[in-house]
Amino acid sequence: MRYPVTEIFSSIQGEGLLVGCRQVFIRMHGCNLSCAYCDTITGEFPACCRVEATPGKSDFKLIANPLGAADIAEATASLDLSRHHSVSLTGGEPLLYPSLVKELTPLIKGTRQGIYLETNGTLPDSLAEVIDCVDMVAMDFKLPAMTGCAPLWETHRRFLKTAASKYTFVKIVAGDKTPPExxxxxxxxxxxTAPGVPLVIQPVSAGGNIMAVAAKHLLELQELALSIIDDVRVIPQTHKIMGFL
Known part of the structure; x- marks a missing residue:
């Protein structure tokens, strides 16, 4: 099978608990959601995938889509995985392609910590298919007031039950209008569902029609969450602050 890939490149992880770790990112095209704050292009099928030739140099070459798992693995390996914490399967939504995850992950070798799955946490059946293929899961809880989507709590619960068998944290994007409840x-x-799993409150990144969130509000939200669970952190999108891809 062949799959639509937007880009493959080396950079730092800018979100969540692995902020600052060097990763190779494999960005899949497409998503099953349309969140109000999303900054990822998920429209037409991309004609080409951008592949970085030298880690961190932004010297991209174009490869015609769609790609096979062996093509993706070859491009990933060319970025010297031995110097990377992990490979991030991201998107879009990578769990739209569970067959790719199962086919690709055995071909990726040589990172320091394995495979990191970044996901919106809404495809629990797909996760169940691939959970043994990944080492870490960064999953979202999609807050209705921020995303404009219908509530997905029970879907997230099912997803978290499976994800928690691996190193997992939950991320929520928060803005000034995020209700405490x-x-x-x-x-x-x-x-x-999974006591001990950390929660990351990520301030929405300002831009366009999206306003920055006040520090006071973030502290209030963190305090509320800390009254319920032990590990709650406020972490912005640091790659945007520093100008990384």
């Missing part, structure tokens, strides 16, 4: 619901879901 949604953060409470997120924290209680973690407490009831």
């Amino acid at each position: 949604e953060v409470i619901t997120a924290a209680e879901l973690i407490k009831d």
